[in-house]
Amino acid sequence: MKINIYGSLIQAYKICPRQAWLMSRNLVGNQQDESLAIGRLISETTYKNSKKEVRVGNNILDIVRPENGKIILVEVKKSSKAIESSEFQLLYYIYSLRNSNIIGEIRIPEEKKIVPIILTEEKKTELEKLISEIQDVLSKEKPPISKRIKYCKTCSYNEFCWA
Numbered sequence: 001m002k003i004n005i006y007g008s009l010i011q012a013y014k015i016c017p018r019q020a021w022l023m024s025r026n027l028v029g030n031q032q033d034e035s036l037a038i039g040r041l042i043s044e045t046t047y048k049n050s051k052k053e054v055r056v057g058n059n060i061l062d063i064v065r066p067e068n069g070k071i072i073l074v075e076v077k078k079s080s081k082a083i084e085s086s087e088f089q090l091l092y093y094i095y096s097l098r099n100s101n102i103i104g105e106i107r108i109p110e111e112k113k114i115v116p117i118i119l120t121e122e123k124k125t126e127l128e129k130l131i132s133e134i135q136d137v138l139s140k141e142k143p144p145i146s147k148r149i150k151y152c153k154t155c156s157y158n159e160f161c162w163a
């Protein structure tokens with residue numbers, strides 16, 4: 001079974017592979033079109049210093065075009081917790097949009113941190129390995145077994161896993 005990969009699925013997988021498996025069988029909305037939606041907004045964001053907002057999964061990304069003509073995909077987070085999952089989600093958008101002008105940025109105002117996300121060759125290899133791992137795990141007939149983690153509390157599959 002071929003799984004359609006999209007940014008929110010990668011983010012979910014980094015947090016909990018079971019959550020990603022369940023998401024892949026229960027698509028809500030048009031998540032597969034995330035990259036398309038971002039790409040469309042990027043082409044609309046033609047003016048310098050302009051900004052647009054796009055909702056992807058549970059996150060809101062800002063698409064910012066600063067003076068230097070680069071396009072920045074910005075995700076604002078409350079803390080650096082699970083930052084790696086957001087990093088790979090942003091890397092995936094940059095990768096799938098195939099636009100070398102795009103860079104990512106995770107901003108954590110409460111920690112006064114800005115983390116640049118750049119698709120280097122090394123990150124690209126890591127991402128491709130991750131995508132292939134996700135394909136393997138998510139194409140299995142059964143989901144990975146439940147493992148209680150701190151995100152279970154707020155996960156929409158909580159009842160399914162633990163009732």
Ligand code: SF4
Pocket residue numbers: 016018019022146147148149151152153155156157158159161
């Ligand atoms: S409730 Fe916990 S184990 Fe189940 S999918 Fe969510 S995060 Fe994963």
